[in-house]
Amino acid sequence: MSEMSGDDLAAVSQLRSSVMRLARRLRHQHVEQSLSPTEMGVLGTLARCGSATPGELARREHVQPPSMTRIIAMLEEKGLVRRESHPQDRRQVVVSMTEQAAEILDESRRRRNAWLAELAAQLTEEEWARLREAAPVLDKLAHL
Structure with a gap:
């Protein structure tokens, strides 16, 4: 993409703000309140990618290896990883x-999906259609 116009820059700012606000609201919908967003993120990565070394998890979660070692220790203490x-x-x-972690993640996803579905039900059919079309693009941005 070439140099952005003022309208494009405004759209980028609105997208950033909206995605951050929505992500913050989604984080509050998780089931296990004793887990931090970082701990939930590590469990989500393990669910998506399977077993991994601490170094691989640190890279995927964009944290330093010593931090990941502490996170893994806390999750292990809670019986959520081995x-x-x-x-x-x-x-x-x-x-x-562990199976306990998988159950927590499943329930958290169900709760977040139900919450988001309630919000989506308030959109017009045209807004919902545009959002469905945008979902793959947002997913691509999230993984670049």
């Missing part, structure tokens, strides 16, 4: 989530 020996490199560990 550490196992790496199958190829015994010097490393692999972190995987």
Whole structure:
């Protein structure tokens, strides 16, 4: 995309603000109040990507390895992840989530989806159609 016009810059600002506000409201819909957004993020990454080393999790979550080590320890203490020996490199560990964590994530997703569906029901048919079309583009932005 070339240099942005004033209208484009205004749209970027509105998009940023709206996405942040919606994300903040969605975070408040989670089931397990004792988990931080970072801890929920790590569990979500494990659910999407499967077991991973602490270093891989740190890269995916954009945190420093010592921070990820602390997060994993807290999740392990809560019974939500387990550490196992790496199958190829015994010097490393692999972190995987427990069944309890999977249940928390499933319930959290159900609750967030229901909340978002209630909001979407308040849109006009045209607004809902535009939002459905925008969803893949927003997903692409989230993963760039």
